Amino acid sequence: MASSRMLDSDHLSAIAVWTAACLVGGFFLWLLSDIVWHGVAEISWEFLTTAPLNAGRDGGIGPILVSTALILLVCMVVALPIGLGTAILLAEFTTDESLFGRLIRRSLDVLAGVPSIIFGLFGNAFFSVTLGLGFSILSGGLTLACMVLPILIRSTEEGFRAVPTDYRLSAAALGLSRFTTLTHLLLPAAIPGLLVGFILSIGRAIAETAALIFTSGYVDRMPESLLDSGRALSIHIFDLSMNVPGGDARAYASALVLISLLFAITTLSAWIADQWLHRRIIPV
Amino acid sequence: MIWSRSTFLSPSHRDRLLVWTLRGAAGIAGLILLFIVAFLILEALPALRTLGLIRFVTDPSWHPGEEFYLMLPMMWGTLFATLGAVVLATPLGLLSALFCRWYAPKPIARTYRRFIELLGGIPSVVYGFWGLVVLVPMISRLHPPGPSLLAGIVILTIMILPTIALLADASLAKVPQEYIRGAAALGLGRWAIIRGVVIPAAKSGLFTGVILGTGRAIGETMAVLMVCGNVVQTPQSLFDPIRTLTANIALEMAYALGDHRSALFVSGLVLVGMILTLVSSAEWISRGRIYG
């Protein structure tokens, strides 16, 4: 029974939770208002569509947005199938005690901790030099795919773990093949986990700088193919704030655009996931 | 059944194809890891051969120009910054997730979750920039010089919070309703239910979140480069400037040749070793208690 004392554990925990939430929420609003205040003056249609001039201090970020979109596309197109496949294998086809499962999970956790600059150097050595892709969007996207795989796989695996065993047992009792169980029952049920993994990965990919400097490069021209070098938005922000004197205002504006882009992507993916959830056999 | 649209293969064949496809995908993921570690080892080999391992902990300082390669202070720097960030971010992340799921009204919870998702996508460069122009001057007014271990811990906490919070949130959501209803039927208060039923049931997701967050903190480069001061020394207080191994690689890789460059890759291997140790000890501490 909830006691009538003022400071029982329920009240204390509520205070703690609300304090934490206010701290985090307050910080986010502070950071966001800082970025908006410094950057919103530069935002305009020309800014979003024209090419950069004067080392980015004038002109806009049009080609850079296109390069960023292409890099993200390559990253996700490569990472999603591999990530999903590995996660399903780990969650559905390996037991918790199996050496293989533990090994892969341990390796993924380690991979999640490798510094981004090492990924950049690896991407440069493997994709750009060995595979001959040079400084290109393809090279950058593939490197990013390597970077986001651990997060994607682990969160998707968690999503599958959370699906009650009853689903699988009932499906087996009905004689459904594992493939059908997977596609019609488990996958829709695990969508929330996949969504979190996707959002975390996109967030990580869009924010990545060091890995892209050596792979997709610095060229701010409109890319004509995936083999062209293209500057990502995060690199543009880095260049404007840390390398080019007087680029601060544009850096803030670009950061604002990046946050809005991320907002749009997460909203879109949540909506798509919602549509998918309507195909479930078992409603929730 | 046999002629229906989605079954041109017999179920057992389809399943076998499925398993092999999945194994292929996992194989590619495993290969990538192998390649990266092989790359690190290959690049680090020259330094290991000429310098040996002992010099990395016994040389008088880190001055590659003078052929001194002491890595120990930077290892401490990385360790303290990471542990500090994880210690702060885990409760904050967990409490944030609880807020989203249990304490906040629906519209506030949705907005709040959106905030956290966006926080996770802000480039480290922006955090570093903010840290450099806002956080560091604040700290310098408290206690010079400003760029310090404390600044690094604060920035890293903010950066890994979204990972921990979002994964915790997802796993809290998956706790079966029956557990909660059963606990409520037994007369448990809200906090008792959370502490005794929900959190244990969501352990695995929470654990994954913390591990991934630790990985992110250890590997963070740009932001710590801008706020930690980058002085190679073992920190004696929170206000001492430190240099993490990642910042070291970022600072010097562009200008390093020969043995120096190789030594930087050795520090990359050390980082992999550190995260391996952290993950293994975490898993050992919780053996059986998480997935059991």
Place this chain on the structure above:
Amino acid sequence: MSPVTLQILTLTGLILVGAGCQESPTTHHSKRKLVITGSSTVAPLMAEIGKRFEILQSGVRIDVQTGGSSRGIADARQGLADIGMTSRALTSDETDLHGTAIARDGIGVIIHTSNVVSALDDGQIADIYTGRITNWNAVGGADALIVVVNKAEGRATLELFLKYLNLINTEIQAHVIIGDNEQGIKTVAGNPNAIAYVSIGTAEYDARREAPIKLLPLGNVPATLETLRTGTFPLTRPLTLVTKTPPSGLIKTFIDFARSPDVHDLVTQHFFVPISS
């Protein structure tokens, strides 16, 4: 095909088509390409020069990448880049390469505008950086601990600064170590007791845009673009384009263009001093 899949595919298709359709009608594969890598100090200037070159000479693409001065040298040597950019002159180890200077930059000492100190002689600067002087009041300033900002090892700026003061890096006692010039400027701007040394061009640009920093004279010569231009400032460095062999063909055309008066306005826009021929 489910409606959702259709939507995703349409979206993807639109993005790719949009990206592909934005280019000019000139065919892609008929363009010759020059790859330039190296110093991030020179890269913004090089990118702008490259864009102007592309307008004047159609059918050529100039791709500029960063990665640091050493990378520029390594890439030029191995043939991974046509031209390397460095923010310093070639050293005695690099006599197998060919360098052409295209602009000059200077290195100046900066402090916060609120700091009352107006000049420091070389001995005082050396003492501050080696830790023999630790408080601003020893050189005429307020009673506050000096926060010494040094550059990371390997940077051209650091090497030149040390050579000028006759010190080696192990003697320096720094409180903060920075990577790029802007980081140095922002550190000093945020700390009234800090002292740092950065590229004069960068410092002057930011100081004019209200950053709370000021440049100190070095050896009694004020640190301005004027003194750089006249050559009286003691600490200068050439921004250099490096090639494996003496430049010929397209590379020579481009390097000559980068030195010509046609791009002097770009050089001054970036607050460097053009090489007067």
